[in-house]
Amino acid sequence: MLDAAFMCRWMSATAVAVDRDEARLTDLDSAIGDADHGANLRRGFTAVAAALDKEPPGTPGAVLALAGRQLISTVGGASGPLYGTLLRRMGKELGDADEVTREQLARALGAGVAAVGLLGGAAAGDKTMLDALLPAVDALGESFGAAADAAGAGAAATVPLRARKGRASYLGERSVGHQDPGAASAALLIGALVEAAA
Numbered sequence: 001m002l003d004a005a006f007m008c009r010w011m012s013a014t015a016v017a018v019d020r021d022e023a024r025l026t027d028l029d030s031a032i033g034d035a036d037h038g039a040n041l042r043r044g045f046t047a048v049a050a051a052l053d054k055e056p057p058g059t060p061g062a063v064l065a066l067a068g069r070q071l072i073s074t075v076g077g078a079s080g081p082l083y084g085t086l087l088r089r090m091g092k093e094l095g096d097a098d099e100v101t102r103e104q105l106a107r108a109l110g111a112g113v114a115a116v117g118l119l120g121g122a123a124a125g126d127k128t129m130l131d132a133l134l135p136a137v138d139a140l141g142e143s144f145g146a147a148a149d150a151a152g153a154g155a156a157a158t159v160p161l162r163a164r165k166g167r168a169s170y171l172g173e174r175s176v177g178h179q180d181p182g183a184a185s186a187a188l189l190i191g192a193l194v195e196a197a198a
Contacts, residue, residue, distance in 0.1 A: 013192035044075035065091030129182035
């Protein structure tokens with residue numbers, strides 16, 4: 001079973017991963033975006049980790065809701081609202097339960113991903129964070145490792161795609177040949193589940 005402490009470890013592991021990969025995320029965003037994705041997410045998840053350290057909520061859903069609020073209030077551009085929506089919707093889906101199963105977390109992730117899709121008007125293959133998150137939803141029912149692998153493969157698969165959403169879509173064919181930075185950071189988020197479970 002997954003409790004609030006697990007969710008805190010997940011968010012902290014994500015903060016560490018984003019900090020470690022800040023330069024890579026920014027390099028990816030330099031090619032097809034605003035060149036600020038790494039710095040923005042680092043600021044946001046650092047704030048999430050600090051808030052959870054200061055006053056950790058008592059349920060898994062409350063942890064994710066708090067993390068989502070922190071991201072919305074500290075991350076500029078589109079990333080804050082998108083990641084904030086993802087985590088807040090997951091928190092709402094998990095409700096007030098003291099513990100949840102991995103299968104329940106997978107369903108919550110599915111609900112969060114659907115909310116992100118509605119907010120951004122994106123779908124699979126649009127070269128966005130959804131291309132990493134959607135494969136992870138089904139795989140999370142199998143294991144954390146399978147979800148991390150699926151998200152990583154999904155992010156890598158954005159390289160040959162032409163962006164149809166976000167700033168990268170303005171580049172048209174020139175967006176082809178670059179990994180989507182949002183998909184790359186989403187893969188870090190899902191990959192951190194493995195560390196939280198270790």
